[in-house]
Amino acid sequence: MAQVPVQTIHRDPQLFYWILFPITLVMILTGVLRHYATVLMASAPKKLDQRAMREQRSLAHGVGVRSNFHVLSRPSFVARRDALTTAYESGAYLKDPERRGQAPPNPMSDPSSMDGMMGAMKNQMAMIIPNTLIMSWINAFFSGYVIMKLPFPLTIKFKSMLQAGVATKDMDPRWMSSISWYFLCFFGLQSVFNFLLGNDNAANQMAQQMGQMGPQGGFGPGVDPDKQFLAEAENLAVIEHYSVLDGVEDRLLEAIGV
Amino acid sequence: MPSEREFQIAPLVPESIQHNSKTLYNLQSLTASLFGVSAGILGLESYSGFLFYLVFSLLTTALLYVFRVAPGASLSSSSSASRQRKGVLDTSLYFRSPYEFWAGGLLGGLAGYILTWTLFYGLVRA
Numbered sequence: 001m002a003q004v005p006v007q008t009i010h011r012d013p014q015l016f017y018w019i020l021f022p023i024t025l026v027m028i029l030t031g032v033l034r035h036y037a038t039v040l041m042a043s044a045p046k047k048l049d050q051r052a053m054r055e056q057r058s059l060a061h062g063v064g065v066r067s068n069f070h071v072l073s074r075p076s077f078v079a080r081r082d083a084l085t086t087a088y089e090s091g092a093y094l095k096d097p098e099r100r101g102q103a104p105p106n107p108m109s110d111p112s113s114m115d116g117m118m119g120a121m122k123n124q125m126a127m128i129i130p131n132t133l134i135m136s137w138i139n140a141f142f143s144g145y146v147i148m149k150l151p152f153p154l155t156i157k158f159k160s161m162l163q164a165g166v167a168t169k170d171m172d173p174r175w176m177s178s179i180s181w182y183f184l185c186f187f188g189l190q191s192v193f194n195f196l197l198g199n200d201n202a203a204n205q206m207a208q209q210m211g212q213m214g215p216q217g218g219f220g221p222g223v224d225p226d227k228q229f230l231a232e233a234e235n236l237a238v239i240e241h242y243s244v245l246d247g248v249e250d251r252l253l254e255a256i257g258v
Numbered sequence: 259m260p261s262e263r264e265f266q267i268a269p270l271v272p273e274s275i276q277h278n279s280k281t282l283y284n285l286q287s288l289t290a291s292l293f294g295v296s297a298g299i300l301g302l303e304s305y306s307g308f309l310f311y312l313v314f315s316l317l318t319t320a321l322l323y324v325f326r327v328a329p330g331a332s333l334s335s336s337s338s339a340s341r342q343r344k345g346v347l348d349t350s351l352y353f354r355s356p357y358e359f360w361a362g363g364l365l366g367g368l369a370g371y372i373l374t375w376t377l378f379y380g381l382v383r384a
């Protein structure tokens with residue numbers, strides 16, 4: 001196979017100053033802006049009234065006892081289990097005991113669950129609006145230039161993506177236009193944001209998605225708390241108790257090699 | 259793999275492990291960008307560039323292991339039984355799995371590496 005001569009394209013060095021640096025700068029500054037916008041828009045967690053809080057925390061108490069039963073001695077575990085299961089089954093911790101057995105309210109009508117949805121919407125908006133704005137800005141001002149060459153070869157399929165707006169048939173797909181520099185920045189700037197804003201920044205979409213998967217805590221909308229309590233009581237009842245201190249003397253003697 | 263009961267006897271603190279992984283991720287993403295700068299200035303192309311990244315990020319992790327992870331591991335395993343069970347390259351004192359320690363940062367830093375590699379290659383060579 002004949003060696004293909006390396007293409008060289010003479011470009012004005014001004015391209016770097018007027019295209020590459022503005023795009024990079026704008027991308028970094030948008031990330032910083034998005035971080036601070038998210039910080040400012042974050043609404044403080046809503047205060048629950050006493051009964052709702054008691055409902056949540058008592059369920060969490062049951063889960064805690066169930067997952068950490070091995071640090072309790074047998075009598076104290078039995079005492080906790082009996083107290084919790086009787087309270088769960090009688091519905092003593094419910095927010096409104098007289099609504100027991102009825103269908104849960106529609107989540108769309110509950111104002112507290114609307115709040116969570118609004119927060120997710122706001123985050124999505126903070127992502128989508130700047131990205132579409134920057135993409136149309138780049139398309140409007142900088143389309144039709146070739147600015148850089150990638151240091152690694154690519155197949156011909158990437159040509160339509162990397163050289164959008166440059167209709168030159170025989171050009172190597174390694175040459176890239178401004179919009180592909182935008183995509184490179186979009187994916188690669190996370191480490192720069194880590195460096196600038198600290199690790200918990202909200203500048204990139206990855207961090208945003210991680211934040212949404214965070215622990216919700218308490219009851220999701222449309223779940224009957226009474227049923228959750230009954231299920232938790234059942235979970236507690238079936239635990240076969242043992243303690244980590246069972247046989248600790250043997251382990252100690254083995255460890256010191258007697 | 260230790261059993262569930264052994265985890266209950268010697269529990270892992272999830273916050274500390276998370277902090278360790280976060281520190282490791284920070285180190286790897288920052289060094290990946292810097293390796294990109296050096297690869298761009300050296301003018302590496304295609305395979306040699308990716309090989310450069312692979313070698314140097316593994317080297318960074320190995321240095322971290324030698325200077326930070328290994329001394330603590332040898333200090334803490336005082337009982338002879340636990341020392342026998344663990345291998346030479348043991349990271350279980352600070353991290354969940356050896357895979358996470360050795361290969362976890364390779365993919366995370368790759369995007370930053372390609373970005374700075376392209377930028378400096380473009381500025382210096384093309």
